[in-house]
Amino acid sequence: MKRRAFITLLGGAAAAWPLTVRAQQAAMPVVGILAVAAPEANAIRLRAFREGLGTAGYVEGQNVKIEYRWAEAHTGRLPELAAGLVRDRVTVLVAAGGIASAVAAKAATREIPIVFATGADPVEVGLVASLNRPGGNVTGVTSLNQEVAPKRLELMHELLPSVTSMALLVNPAVPAIAEPVSRSSQAAAQALGLKLHIVHASNDHDFDAVFERLIQLRVGALVICPDTLFTFHSEQLAKLTVRHEMPAIYEFREFAAAGGLMSYGSSEPENYRLVGAYAGRVLKGDKPADLPVQQSTKVELFLNLKTAKALGITVPLPLSGRADEVIE
Numbered sequence: 001m002k003r004r005a006f007i008t009l010l011g012g013a014a015a016a017w018p019l020t021v022r023a024q025q026a027a028m029p030v031v032g033i034l035a036v037a038a039p040e041a042n043a044i045r046l047r048a049f050r051e052g053l054g055t056a057g058y059v060e061g062q063n064v065k066i067e068y069r070w071a072e073a074h075t076g077r078l079p080e081l082a083a084g085l086v087r088d089r090v091t092v093l094v095a096a097g098g099i100a101s102a103v104a105a106k107a108a109t110r111e112i113p114i115v116f117a118t119g120a121d122p123v124e125v126g127l128v129a130s131l132n133r134p135g136g137n138v139t140g141v142t143s144l145n146q147e148v149a150p151k152r153l154e155l156m157h158e159l160l161p162s163v164t165s166m167a168l169l170v171n172p173a174v175p176a177i178a179e180p181v182s183r184s185s186q187a188a189a190q191a192l193g194l195k196l197h198i199v200h201a202s203n204d205h206d207f208d209a210v211f212e213r214l215i216q217l218r219v220g221a222l223v224i225c226p227d228t229l230f231t232f233h234s235e236q237l238a239k240l241t242v243r244h245e246m247p248a249i250y251e252f253r254e255f256a257a258a259g260g261l262m263s264y265g266s267s268e269p270e271n272y273r274l275v276g277a278y279a280g281r282v283l284k285g286d287k288p289a290d291l292p293v294q295q296s297t298k299v300e301l302f303l304n305l306k307t308a309k310a311l312g313i314t315v316p317l318p319l320s321g322r323a324d325e326v327i328e
Contacts (some may be wrong), residue, residue, distance in 0.1 A: 027282050029058075029063045032090035034082055034105055036097030036228045036241055038072050045096065048269040050274020056284060064283065071097065073204075073232040074116045075173075078104035086112060090281045094275060095140070098228040099176050102127055107232065113282045115139030117275045119220070119226050119266070120176045122293055139288040141274045143266035143296045145226035145251050149181040150188035151265050152249045155301070156221045156242040157192050158319055159262070160247060163220030165195045170225040171208060181225045204233050211244050222248040224255075234258065247311055256302040256327055267298040300324045 031053075035042055050060055058064040067090060069081040078097065080103040085093055095116040102116035105169040106127060116127060116139055116179065122142060128134035156166060168185050170178035182198055187197035214222060222241065224230050224322050230237060234250060238258035241248040250256075251265030274294050282288060304327045305319050306313050320326055 016035070028063065028065050029091040030070065030088070031069045031279055032088065032093045032097050032322035034069050034071075034078065034097060034101045035086060036071045036075060036078070036101060037232045038070055039068065041232060042070075042110065045268055045272040048272035049096070049279075051095070051275040052278075052315060053280045055108070055273075056213050056280020058280050058283060071101075073097045073229065074118060075100040075228070076212060082108035086159045092136040092279050094279055096272070097273070098231075099125060099171070101316065102138075102140070110137055112137065113287070113288045114138045114140070115275055115278045115282060115288070117143070117271055118142045119145035119148070121180075125176045128293055131295075132280060133289070134291065134293055135289050137288050139278065139291040139293055141146050141271055141278065141294045141296055143271050144299055145265045146177060146181055147300060148265065149223075149225065150184050152184055152223050152251075152262075153188045153194070154192065154263060155264055155319070156223060156247065156249050157194065159313065159315065160221055162245075163219070164193070165197070165215055165219045166221045166223060166272055167197045167199050167217060167219040168223050168225060169199050169201060169230070171202055171227040171229050172200045174227055174229075177227055180224060185225075202228070203229065204236065207233070207237065207240055211240055211246070214246060222246070222250060224250040226251045234260075242307065242310075245311060247313065253300065253325070256304045256307075259304065259307055261302075261307050261313075263305055264303045265299060266296050268298050271296045302327060 006036050060066050071077045079099050086109045092113045093105050095105040099118045099120040102118050105114045122128045127138055170182055172178055186196055199210050199213055201207055234255040235258040238255050238260035241257040247261045249262040250260055253263050256263040274296060301323045303320060303323045306328055
């Protein structure tokens with residue numbers, strides 16, 4: 001081969017190489033994650049989600065790209081953020097911010113596959129046609145947090161049998177969760193012989209007024225309804241319960257770890273591993289319409305013994321023995 005022809009061939013190959021790399025990068029599937037909370041509040045969930053993706057053979061940065069959109073607790077931004085992911089033509093859209101993000105994702109597209117994580121009934125709120133046959137472009141994972149709401153009341157009653165008046169904190173802006181939890185908790189309270197007051201908070205600015213109301217009502221304990229607003233501000237709520245010496249229970253460990261008395265609810269790592277695994281199956285070609293909605297069945301109980309001692313509460317041995325972790 002002549003020197004000039006060799007140089008021309010080499011130059012053409014060099015020019016073509018970046019194009020090949022760019023084509024490979026462009027072909028990499030993209031998962032869009034739509035979340036209510038901030039990145040630091042989602043660290044445990046995202047780690048579990050990546051583990052789930054890994055079961056399908058996908059590793060972020062190697063053979064899949066992940067685009068993150070954070071609403072920073074402002075659920076009103078979710079439709080705009082979902083629309084942005086749709087415009088970017090993500091391969092699969094993961095609604096990782098509860099019912100609000102799932103509804104926003106579904107409203108944004110009927111074509112891009114959606115995998116959600118929610119504690120609400122996805123059939124009741126119109127996300128899917130049925131659990132076994134979702135239909136359309138949406139499927140996902142539901143937790144037991146709504147179903148076990150009465151159990152939180154029962155646990156608090158077991159811990160504080162002399163308390164006859166308790167309160168349930170709900171977010172009225174999310175009636176799909178607030179209303180059924182209020183109904184089931186009221187029924188459980190009646191069965192236990194308790195007076196249950198329903199108090200409302202639609203944003204974190206309402207929290208101080210909530211605790212002033214609890215003092216006025218003279219309740220002896222607080223049960224917090226599962227909601228993304230309360231999850232995002234779980235540490236703030238825990239500190240308020242400590243400041244006001246209010247025994248309280250929420251769904252996730254972060255609440256108990258930050259000083260809240262107890263937490264009882266679905267395992268977040270399990271939930272998001274399942275979501276990640278489903279997203280991986282969709283990336284491999286499975287259709288959401290053919291993937292039944294899964295239900296995460298693992299629940300966890302966490303007790304903060306330090307807080308119990310500070311409140312002068314003696315934790316019964318049978319209750320502490322059932323705890324997945326006793327925080328001291």
